[in-house]
Amino acid sequence: xSHHGRRLFSGAPISGSGQGPVGQEIVEVEGPTGGxxxxxxxxxxxxGEITDPTFGEKYNPGMPLDxxxxxxxxxxxxxxxxxxxxxxxRRTVKKDYQAAWLLRAISCIDLTTLSGDDTEGNVRRLCxxxxxxxxQDILSALNVPSSFGLTTGAVCVYPARVKDAVSALSGTGIxxxxxATGFPSGQIKLEHKLAxxxxxxxxxxxxxxxxxxxxxxxxxxxxxxxxxxxxFKQACGPSVSMKTILATGxxxxxxxxxxxxxxxxxxxxDFIKTSTGKESVNATLPVxxxxxxxxxxxxxxxxxxxxVGYKPxxxxxxxxDSLLYLALVKDELGDTWLNKEMFRFGASxxxxxxxxxxxxxxxxxxxxxxxxxxx
Numbered sequence: 514x515s516h517h518g519r520r521l522f523s524g525a526p527i528s529g530s531g532q533g534p535v536g537q538e539i540v541e542v543e544g545p546t547g548g549x550x551x552x553x554x555x556x557x558x559x560x561g562e563i564t565d566p567t568f569g570e571k572y573n574p575g576m577p578l579d580x581x582x583x584x585x586x587x588x589x590x591x592x593x594x595x596x597x598x599x600x601x602x603r604r605t606v607k608k609d610y611q612a613a614w615l616l617r618a619i620s621c622i623d624l625t626t627l628s629g630d631d632t633e634g635n636v637r638r639l640c641x642x643x644x645x646x647x648x649q650d651i652l653s654a655l656n657v658p659s660s661f662g663l664t665t666g667a668v669c670v671y672p673a674r675v676k677d678a679v680s681a682l683s684g685t686g687i688x689x690x691x692x693a694t695g696f697p698s699g700q701i702k703l704e705h706k707l708a709x710x711x712x713x714x715x716x717x718x719x720x721x722x723x724x725x726x727x728x729x730x731x732x733x734x735x736x737x738x739x740x741x742x743x744x745f746k747q748a749c750g751p752s753v754s755m756k757t758i759l760a761t762g763x764x765x766x767x768x769x770x771x772x773x774x775x776x777x778x779x780x781x782x783d784f785i786k787t788s789t790g791k792e793s794v795n796a797t798l799p800v801x802x803x804x805x806x807x808x809x810x811x812x813x814x815x816x817x818x819x820x821v822g823y824k825p826x827x828x829x830x831x832x833x834d835s836l837l838y839l840a841l842v843k844d845e846l847g848d849t850w851l852n853k854e855m856f857r858f859g860a861s862x863x864x865x866x867x868x869x870x871x872x873x874x875x876x877x878x879x880x881x882x883x884x885x886x887x888x
Contacts, residue, residue, distance in 0.1 A: 572754065573819045575746070575781030578739045582814075583775060588767035588803060597798035600837055600844075611836070612655055612874040615867045616663060617851065618835040619646050622858045623690055623720075623824070625669040627790065633677045636670055640681035643668045647868050648886065654875035665864065666853035667720055671696075672713050679717035690720035690756070694745065697760075697789035699724040703741065710748040721749050722756045722859075724789060727763050730773050738773065742780035756784035756824055756857075759804075762794030767803045774807035784822035790859060795827025798841060805845040823850065826859025832870040835863060 606614050624643045626635060643665040657663065669690040670678050678689040691713040695701035710721055723745045729737045742757060749755045757777040761770050774785050785804055788795035801823070808821050823846070825838055835858060842850050850856050865885050872880045 572751070572783050573778065573781055573821050575743070576779050576815065576819075578736065578776065578779050580735060583735050583772050586768055586772050586775070588771055590767055593767055593799040593802050597802055597841075600798060600841060606836060608874065612871060614836055614839055615832055615871055615874075616647075616657065618832070618839060618858065619864060619867050620663060620666060621853045621856050622646075622665040622860055622864055623667045623669045623826075624665045624864060625790075625826075625859055625861045626674075627669070627671060627692065627696075627861075631671060631674055633674075636668075636674045636677040637681040639670075640668050640678055640685075640687075642864070642886065643687055644682070644685045645886075646864055647871060651868070651871050651875045655871065666857050669720075669722065669859065672709055672716075672718075675713050675716040675718045688719040689717060690722055691716075691718040692722045692724070692758075692789075694723040696722070696724050696758075697791040699726050703744070707744060707748045710745060714748075714750060714753055718753070720754045720756065721745075722758055722786060724758045725760060725773060725777065727760055730759075730764055730769060735772065735776050738776050739780045742777050742782060746781040754783045754822075755781070756786045756822075757782040758786045758789055758826075760789055760792055761787045761796075761800045761804075762792035767799065770800055771803050771807050774804050775811060778808070778811045778819075778821050782821060784824050784857070786824035786826055786859065788825075788827035788859075790827035792827065796825035796829055796859075798837065801825050801838065801841060802845065805841065809846060820849070820855060822855040822857065824857040824859055829858055829860050830862045830866060832863075832867045835867060 624639055624646075626639050646663060646665050652663070664685065664687050667688045667690045668678050668682060669692065672691050672693060675689055675691045682689060693709045693713050694706035695709070699706075706723075710723065713721055723742075726738065726741060729735075729741070745757075746755050759770060759773050759777070764770050764773060777785055785808065787797075787800060787804065805823055808823060812818075812820055823842065829835065829838065838858070839851065839856075842856055846855075865882060868885050869879055869882070872878075872885075
């Protein structure tokens with residue numbers, strides 16, 4: 514059955530509870546500069562109420578390292594895994610609700626290419642897809658207004674491709690993110706890590722995904738982790754968002770993941786991220802739950818002043834996966850985190866599956882992959 518002509522943006526809530534990412538139903542949105550303006554730092558009007566602005570302009574300044582807190586961390590392995598296993602059965606969204614969630618998921622994707630055969634051409638194709646992530650006929654069938662301005666959250670590339678991406682995204686408002694500090698292993702000298710960050714910033718990257726020194730975490734050298742991440746944050750400068758990749762699949766236990774999360778936030782990380790995507794085990798729901806609860810604890814410890822974002826990466830490739838992660842964010846952190854300023858997916862193939870699912874929502878049938886314009 515075709516859904517062509519329905520009004521997705523006329524009251525379809527974005528979750529099963531009827532609440533959207535800003536605590537209201539998803540409707541046609543009007544901001545202070547016109548319909549659908551969701552730019553960072555601007556409040557938006559939804560059914561006559563003013564939501565909180567996004568938090569992209571307020572970075573985490575960090576706090577002194579609290580080793581007593583770090584050493585006191587414990588993790589309930591069975592509890593985390595049981596809670597994560599229950600999520601799929603407790604949180605499901607269908608039809609218009611699902612389409613609204615998927616649009617939000619797309620807006621939170623860091624569309625990524627981190628391959629040895631990356632070229633200027635495929636980076637430019639990726640950037641074109643980031644600026645127009647869903648076919649226009651699908652958006653029209655869902656009655657998504659052109660003023661909505663759907664794009665991905667960022668484009669993520671290797672340092673050598675930052676200039677290519679910045680050039681390709683000129684005028685779109687989409688930031689370029691770059692991995693750095695010896696991605697993916699981090700096994701280079703500290704001075705080289707800092708130089709790499711500085712070069713990426715000079716080339717135009719506005720988000721830097723640094724990799725943690727896993728050896729320090731595994732040895733319990735939390736002072737070393739803290740000081741190194743602080744140096745990375747200083748190299749990024751005040752106008753660049755820093756995401757810290759923990760490589761959780763190599764940290765061994767949920768307790769170590771939680772400790773690493775807290776130390777990185779104390780050192781000033783603006784986001785904590787699960788994985789490089791190159792490990793044998795990448796993002797999982799139990800690890801995400803542990804990291805989100807660390808974010809919540811840090812937020813409380815800061816007097817509810819410092820919000821740190823979350824980015825699962827690696828192995829998230831289906832629309833169903835994205836819905837589970839969005840539901841977990843909503844449950845554990847709340848609606849304030851359900852936007853591209855506070856939540857990102859690190860993914861290369863997720864967008865294609867979300868677009869196919871939206872095609873089904875719009876026209877009642879799935880399209881083959883080759884009907885979806887790809888990067």
